[in-house]
Amino acid sequence: MFSSDTAQKEMLDAALRMAVIAEYREGNNANHIERMRGYAQALARGLGLTNREVQIIATACQLHDIGKVGIPEALLLKTGDFTPKEWEIIKRHTIVGADLLKGSVSPFLQAGEAVCLTHHERWDGSGYPNALRGEDIPLGGRICAVADVFDALTTPRLYKKEISVEDARRLIVDAGGNLFDPKIVEIFNEVFDEILKVRKTRS
Numbered sequence: 001m002f003s004s005d006t007a008q009k010e011m012l013d014a015a016l017r018m019a020v021i022a023e024y025r026e027g028n029n030a031n032h033i034e035r036m037r038g039y040a041q042a043l044a045r046g047l048g049l050t051n052r053e054v055q056i057i058a059t060a061c062q063l064h065d066i067g068k069v070g071i072p073e074a075l076l077l078k079t080g081d082f083t084p085k086e087w088e089i090i091k092r093h094t095i096v097g098a099d100l101l102k103g104s105v106s107p108f109l110q111a112g113e114a115v116c117l118t119h120h121e122r123w124d125g126s127g128y129p130n131a132l133r134g135e136d137i138p139l140g141g142r143i144c145a146v147a148d149v150f151d152a153l154t155t156p157r158l159y160k161k162e163i164s165v166e167d168a169r170r171l172i173v174d175a176g177g178n179l180f181d182p183k184i185v186e187i188f189n190e191v192f193d194e195i196l197k198v199r200k201t202r203s
Helices: 002-026 031-048 051-062 066-070 084-091 095-102 107-118 139-154 165-174 184-192 192-203
Strands: none
Touching: 002 031, 002 051, 002 066, 002 084, 002 107, 031 051, 031 139, 031 184, 031 192, 051 107, 051 139, 066 095, 066 107, 084 095, 095 107, 107 139, 139 165, 139 184, 165 184, 165 192
């Protein structure tokens, strides 16, 4: 009979592989998944969450883009600007991801559902898909938003070049209280050395 620890390890392994599947269609960038986990851990620990809460949120953040499996590959690999219609299709990855994880009894996948749905919501209500604002956005979604934007800014993508880590840091700090939860941005600034360590070791 399997122990609860064994079952949890197997579930976490399965969650990671699900996340990698989503990234595979965009170039198999498993390092992005690992950086997301590391950034989320640093932010969650900085907020004083328990080890269990840190693990749940970090795992959920690895799953943030799993809904991209439902987006046409031609859009995922497009290098030019999206048309308004294409952009509406891209934004649906939040809903698709939440639908894929909906109804799970696992707290990890329940958190993943929330993160999938809300990691593009913004503190001031300007995000999508539901224009949530402030603490109406689940904590995991708020943490993931900062982690995901930092990683997107500092790594090259098909549609853009990267910027320096200091420029990315400045943009995120300046957006605290507008796009991002100001408390999480404060923690991001405090643990920035740890963030850089994650980026260096998981690139």
